[in-house]
Amino acid sequence: xxxxxxxxxxxxxxxxxxxxxxxxxxxxxxxxxxxxxxxxxxxxxxxxxxxxxxxxxxxxxxxxxxxxxxxxxxxxxxxxxxxxxxxxxxxxxxxxxxxxxxxxxxxxxxxxxxxxxxxxxxxxxxxxxxxxxxxxxxxxxxxxxxxxxxxxxxxxxxxxxxxxxxxxxxxxxxxxxxxxxxx
Amino acid sequence: xxxxxxxxxxxxxxxxxxxxxxxxxxxxxxxxxxxxxxxxxxxxxxxxxxxxxxxxxxxxxxxxxxxxxxxxxxxxxxxxxxxxxxxxxxxxxxxxxxxxxxxxxxxxxxxxxxxxxxxxxxxxxxxxxxxxxxxxxxxxxxxxxxxxxxxxxxxxxxxxxxxxxxxxxxxxxxxxxxxxxxxxxxxxxxxxxxxxxxxxxxxxxxxxxxxxxxxxxxxxxxxxxxxxxxxxxxxxxxxxxxxxxxxxxxxxxxxxxxxxxxxxxxxxxxxxxxxxxxxxxxxxxxxxxxxxxxxxxxxxxxxxxxxxxxxxxxxxxxxxxxxxxxxxxxxxxxxxxxxxxxxxxxxxxxxxxxxxxxxxxxxxxxxxxxxxxxxxxxxxxxxxxxxxxxxxxxxxxxxxxxxxxxxxxxxx
Numbered sequence: 001x002x003x004x005x006x007x008x009x010x011x012x013x014x015x016x017x018x019x020x021x022x023x024x025x026x027x028x029x030x031x032x033x034x035x036x037x038x039x040x041x042x043x044x045x046x047x048x049x050x051x052x053x054x055x056x057x058x059x060x061x062x063x064x065x066x067x068x069x070x071x072x073x074x075x076x077x078x079x080x081x082x083x084x085x086x087x088x089x090x091x092x093x094x095x096x097x098x099x100x101x102x103x104x105x106x107x108x109x110x111x112x113x114x115x116x117x118x119x120x121x122x123x124x125x126x127x128x129x130x131x132x133x134x135x136x137x138x139x140x141x142x143x144x145x146x147x148x149x150x151x152x153x154x155x156x157x158x159x160x161x162x163x164x165x166x167x168x169x170x171x172x173x174x175x176x177x178x179x180x181x182x183x
Numbered sequence: 184x185x186x187x188x189x190x191x192x193x194x195x196x197x198x199x200x201x202x203x204x205x206x207x208x209x210x211x212x213x214x215x216x217x218x219x220x221x222x223x224x225x226x227x228x229x230x231x232x233x234x235x236x237x238x239x240x241x242x243x244x245x246x247x248x249x250x251x252x253x254x255x256x257x258x259x260x261x262x263x264x265x266x267x268x269x270x271x272x273x274x275x276x277x278x279x280x281x282x283x284x285x286x287x288x289x290x291x292x293x294x295x296x297x298x299x300x301x302x303x304x305x306x307x308x309x310x311x312x313x314x315x316x317x318x319x320x321x322x323x324x325x326x327x328x329x330x331x332x333x334x335x336x337x338x339x340x341x342x343x344x345x346x347x348x349x350x351x352x353x354x355x356x357x358x359x360x361x362x363x364x365x366x367x368x369x370x371x372x373x374x375x376x377x378x379x380x381x382x383x384x385x386x387x388x389x390x391x392x393x394x395x396x397x398x399x400x401x402x403x404x405x406x407x408x409x410x411x412x413x414x415x416x417x418x419x420x421x422x423x424x425x426x427x428x429x430x431x432x433x434x435x436x437x438x439x440x441x442x443x444x445x446x447x448x449x450x451x452x453x454x455x456x457x458x459x460x461x462x463x464x465x466x467x468x469x470x471x472x473x474x475x476x477x478x479x480x481x482x483x484x485x486x487x488x489x490x491x492x493x494x495x496x497x498x499x500x501x502x503x504x505x506x507x508x509x510x511x512x513x514x515x516x517x518x519x520x521x522x523x524x525x526x527x528x529x530x531x532x533x534x535x536x537x538x539x540x541x542x543x544x545x546x547x548x549x550x551x552x553x554x555x556x557x558x559x560x561x562x563x564x565x566x567x568x569x570x571x572x573x574x575x576x577x578x579x580x581x582x583x584x585x586x587x588x589x590x591x592x593x594x595x
Contacts, residue, residue: 027278027348034341054330058374062337063367066344070363073348073356135326136387 005046012039026072030065037061051135205314210322217299217322221291225458229256232458232513239517260451268447273351282349283445283452286342290459293335295322297466298393298475300498304485311494319390320476320494328388329381332467333374336422339460340366343424343431346453347441358440361524362424362431368531369421369428372414375539379411379546380471389470396474399481404472410542412472414535416511419464421531424457425512427519428527465508469501476501537577541570 012035019032037060044053143151230245230253237244245252270276301311301320310317325331340363347359381387383406384395396402404412421428432440442453469475476497479486488496522530545566552562 025275027275027345031278031345050325050327051330054327054334057334058330058337062334062340062370066337066340066363066367069344069348070360070367073344073360 002046005042009039009042009046012036012042027069030068030072033068034061034065037065049135051139206316209313209316209318213322217294218291220299221294221459221462222455224462225455226256226260227253228458228462228509229454231509232516235510235513236517239514263451264448266447268449269444271351271444274444275349275351278345278349279444280449282342282346283449283456284342285345286339286456287452287459289335289339289342290456290463293332293463294459294466296325296328296331296389297321297463297470298324298390298497298501300476300494300501302493302497303394303397303475303477304493320497321390324388324390326388328386328390329377329392329467329471330387332463333370333377336373337366337370339456342453342456343441346445350441350444352444354438355441355443358431358433358437358443362441365424365428365430365527365531366422368528369418369535372418372531372535372539373422375536375543376411376414376418377471379407379539379543382543382546382550383407389475393470393475393477396477397480399479402472402474407472407546408542411539412468414539414542415468415471418531418535419468420512420515421527423460423464423512425461426516427521429521430524430527433521461512462505462509465505465512466501468508469504473504475504533577533581537574541573545570 016032016034016036016039019035020029023029023032037056041053041056041061044050044056233255234244234252245255248254248258270279298319298321311320312318343362343366344359347355347357347362350356380392380403383403384392386392386395392403396406399405424431432442434440437443442450445453478488478496478500488499491499545563548562548566549559551557552559
């Protein structure tokens, strides 16, 4: 059963990932990304991390990709692009080299750490306990105790990013205003 | 192995003994019943809305097909089935075909987690016995519970958004851009007011939330202090794109909105999804704030319907409560004019989200004071003062920003 679900979810993830790379229409690519995210959510569920699955769908599929699509539609770049022309000459060979390097990195990590893959973590095995909310309790406990600093720093980072974006996106005032009272 | 099967089958305790025929039969029966209830309820809801609005506007409304015009929706549906299905020339064919299903399927999925009945009295926890198996009167009771509803409502954006974009036409595109901005912004307020409910009940599962609301005083609308309910109701209306937030299909500005180019069965799928979503959202509101299938009880006296056993009575209570909210939605539609787009965004971002955050903080402070045995008389005024200071700062910021925009020559 677990294997069957894994195969289905993996097929979804891979099909989505290929779609993101290969579809020439940006909207289709974004939709393929949604497929990938759903596949990952299914994998989370099969690993008994239901809360992560829900958050994955709410945040990534429900908000982030929607914003991608929003921008694509507003900017009017939703036409199929001609992939033959390339504005940056180095980009394609550089991308190939970098992705090969990344694959090598991943493979070495898996080969190096394959002993620890067989070990079963005890962090999230909660289905037997009968407690419906054990999952969310454990995540809350680790976020707000062990990793509270990292968590808060991340939220500060996000706020800084938001403020920075707002400042950058605002229209530059005229020269007269800059010398005037308002900063 | 049992644990794994359990997690994959939606943690349905029915499958504790492995995959057996009777539990499987019960689950399939539940799926069928939920689906049929969904379709029939949608049909009746369309009729109810038309009839109620007709009554409010001093018209008769549908009255030809069937008794009281009850079969009017069915007649309209059959007509739509046999209409020609047009595919606009400039449309994106794949996405154009996909979009109606993307809005139709989530509308039904969210209905799966609503407790539709069962006996929640005397600590029974809504468990009933069918064919010798203990189960709940709801299709699924996943541990993430209400988060599932939130996830589904965030998926529902896709249907509308892609429908507008793939039509290859200007007005549908504008409608869908409006829709996605509106739904994403109001989802924040929806989630934050939901957080207040989760804070008070301490569980995500819908049956747990219903179980904790055993008397009128512990209904979440009282326990969370009305404000989260009001915010939830407003943002749910915006999430459903129902009037007064139906800018998605503002006919004076956008021809017909995101579904202008749709015809035939695809249009009817959007139509169905819209009404189905209204029913689901009413059921979610009842589950979260009004005790779902719990009967009304004050103190030790319970309003009991005689001659009907308790588990069936739950369904009757649920239907009665849901009907109240369906009527409220119809009432909104009949009496409130549509918002302007900037008013919509101001209401969402500048009022509902800060208000729900502030209220959430207040509830959290009260709870912490309870746990630590602090004096409530000191904690409450202190937290209210903090929130007031934040509110004043926020108003100052709004004033400064609107002055800035004015000096830059923006229209509003």
